[in-house]
Amino acid sequence: MRDTLTGSRIRERRMMAGIRQAELAREVRISASYLNLIEHNRRRIGGKLLVDIARVLGVEPSMLSEGAEAALVVTLREAAAEVGDSGAELQRADEFAGRFPGWAAVLAAAHRRGATLERTVESLADRLNHDPHLAHSLHEVLSTAAAIRSTASILAEPGEIEPEWRDRFHRNLNQDSQRLAESSKALVRYLDESDVVSGRRAVPQEEVEAFIAAHDHHFAALETEAETPRDIVAGADMLSTPAARQIARGVLNQYLDDARAMPMRAFAAEVRAAGLDPAHLAARFGCDLAAVLRRLAAMPHAVLGHDVGLVICDASGSILFRKQLADFALPRFGASCPLWPLFAALGQPMRPLRRRVSQLGRSSAMFDCFAVAQPVGRPVFDEDPLLRATMLIAPASDDAAPAGPVRQVGSSCRVCPKPECNARREPSILADGM
Amino acid sequence: MDRKVLLIEDEPNIIEAIRFLLARDGWSVETHSNGVDAVEAVRDHAPDLVILDLMLPGRSGMEILRDLRADSATSRLPVLMLTARGQSRDRDMAEKAGVSRFMTKPFSNVEVMTAVRDLVAQASRQ
Numbered sequence: 001m002r003d004t005l006t007g008s009r010i011r012e013r014r015m016m017a018g019i020r021q022a023e024l025a026r027e028v029r030i031s032a033s034y035l036n037l038i039e040h041n042r043r044r045i046g047g048k049l050l051v052d053i054a055r056v057l058g059v060e061p062s063m064l065s066e067g068a069e070a071a072l073v074v075t076l077r078e079a080a081a082e083v084g085d086s087g088a089e090l091q092r093a094d095e096f097a098g099r100f101p102g103w104a105a106v107l108a109a110a111h112r113r114g115a116t117l118e119r120t121v122e123s124l125a126d127r128l129n130h131d132p133h134l135a136h137s138l139h140e141v142l143s144t145a146a147a148i149r150s151t152a153s154i155l156a157e158p159g160e161i162e163p164e165w166r167d168r169f170h171r172n173l174n175q176d177s178q179r180l181a182e183s184s185k186a187l188v189r190y191l192d193e194s195d196v197v198s199g200r201r202a203v204p205q206e207e208v209e210a211f212i213a214a215h216d217h218h219f220a221a222l223e224t225e226a227e228t229p230r231d232i233v234a235g236a237d238m239l240s241t242p243a244a245r246q247i248a249r250g251v252l253n254q255y256l257d258d259a260r261a262m263p264m265r266a267f268a269a270e271v272r273a274a275g276l277d278p279a280h281l282a283a284r285f286g287c288d289l290a291a292v293l294r295r296l297a298a299m300p301h302a303v304l305g306h307d308v309g310l311v312i313c314d315a316s317g318s319i320l321f322r323k324q325l326a327d328f329a330l331p332r333f334g335a336s337c338p339l340w341p342l343f344a345a346l347g348q349p350m351r352p353l354r355r356r357v358s359q360l361g362r363s364s365a366m367f368d369c370f371a372v373a374q375p376v377g378r379p380v381f382d383e384d385p386l387l388r389a390t391m392l393i394a395p396a397s398d399d400a401a402p403a404g405p406v407r408q409v410g411s412s413c414r415v416c417p418k419p420e421c422n423a424r425r426e427p428s429i430l431a432d433g434m
Numbered sequence: 435m436d437r438k439v440l441l442i443e444d445e446p447n448i449i450e451a452i453r454f455l456l457a458r459d460g461w462s463v464e465t466h467s468n469g470v471d472a473v474e475a476v477r478d479h480a481p482d483l484v485i486l487d488l489m490l491p492g493r494s495g496m497e498i499l500r501d502l503r504a505d506s507a508t509s510r511l512p513v514l515m516l517t518a519r520g521q522s523r524d525r526d527m528a529e530k531a532g533v534s535r536f537m538t539k540p541f542s543n544v545e546v547m548t549a550v551r552d553l554v555a556q557a558s559r560q
Contacts, residue, residue: 147447151447151451169451
């Protein structure tokens with residue numbers, strides 16, 4: 001059955017070699033019209049004639065008589081069956097593979113890649129609805145696959161296509177197969193980098209937080225400018241994704257600006273002399289309050305005599321940065337207690353807030369929180385200011401007179417026992433025990 | 435009889451392949467590649483059938499379909515919708531919006547041609 005296509009393969013090889021039909025016919029001493037019949041699979045060919053033709057074309061006779069790999073044809077059939085197609089095109093899969101082996105391989109590869117992606121897609125059905133980047137990548141892959149499929153099956157149809165169209169379709173196939181290779185690679189890379197496939201890969205912010213925490217929030221090399229933020233990030237094995245490295249560079253650039261405005265030695269001396277007084281420090285160094293709060297959080301333990309925590313959020317309440325403090329629970333991104341002074345500050349832009357708080361459900365330790373919300377970037381007419389709130393959390397100190405009552409705050413609703421809270425978003429898992 | 439299809443799709447190589455198939459089948463084929471003024475394009479060309487991609491630059495195929503159905507001139511125009519997202523949610527939405535036929539990429543040429551012939555045959559019987 002396979003050898004019914006020997007003629008097609010001879011024709012293809014002859015055209016690839018740039019030999020005219022009459023020329024080949026003369027070489028093997030048959031008439032051009034007889035060769036024409038052979039080439040259109042209308043005469044069987046074998047034996048010495050096949051060997052002679054193979055010699056002139058410079059190929060092994062088996063290349064002409066056996067043709068396309070069976071595996072390739074099977075894959076093409078699968079590709080067709082996959083979409084529930086049937087009829088003439090399906091039966092002619094080996095003719096397609098015989099006439100356009102290169103393109104058939106492209107189609108088979110696209111099908112296999114498509115099948116792999118489909119399996120991945122199945123496990124991600126839900127994610128598809130929520131992740132615009134993923135939806136876009138898949139759209140790109142499927143659209144390209146659609147173009148390849150449609151074009152390839154036009155080429156695979158029996159009968160002649162005008163050369164002009166055929167060339168155009170070949171060009172399109174080539175373009176689209178490259179595009180498919182790239183877009184599916186990009187998709188796989190994206191899936192590899194996100195936590196959906198590889199399992200428990202942390203989100204970039206958490207990687208950055210772990211990296212900064214590993215340095216105790218203090219970068220001596222930036223204080224002395226022995227290294228640039230770029231150097232430090234480039235040498236950090238803990239930052240595994242481009243996104244994490246980009247965020248880390250942003251954090252360290254800010255650190256560098258703060259360190260230049262409030263040099264280590266002078267800042268530490270001022271803190272020792274005047275205590276933890278952000279307003280005084282802001283006036284002394286001519287910096288805004290948010291910068292002073294960040295700078296305080298970057299001081300080594302010895303300067304303040306105790307640890308402090310820091311949280312920064314944007315106007316949507318999304319937490320951009322955290323420095324953890326023992327005994328004050330800062331939950332994972334996006335599930336914080338709205339009673340934190342951090343969020344109260346967002347409602348009163350530019351107004352510094354100092355609140356004494358205790359956190360429910362933990363120890364009864366009290367903390368002084370200093371919070372301020374400030375616009376980011378330069379003011380622009382008719383643009384709404386973009387606010388960012390910063391909060392420093394320090395253990396309650398007798399030096400600072402408590403402003404107002406001690407306020408009870410939580411960490412996140414699920415683990416907070418506070419009864420009858422207007423700020424509650426969801427029931428506490430501790431509620432039954434109350 | 436000159437039957438006319440308007441193909442609203444932004445993928446140039448899909449346009450080329452479908453245009454070739456339809457033209458060979460005796461259709462006159464117009465194409466349009468963005469969502470923003472697709473409804474105007476349908477009014478201008480007054481086709482017998484529209485092939486509409488779901489994801490178009492500027493405006494989604496779903497919105498375009500709703501507009502077409504809201505206009506008495508195009509409320510019964512056969513619309514074949516193509517989408518790369520075969521989720522049942524999209525299919526349900528398209529059916530609610532009044533799509534005539536829904537097809538997911540990568541489609542086969544036979545499927546497309548069969549759908550086009552069926553839809554036009556149905557429309558002419560009505």
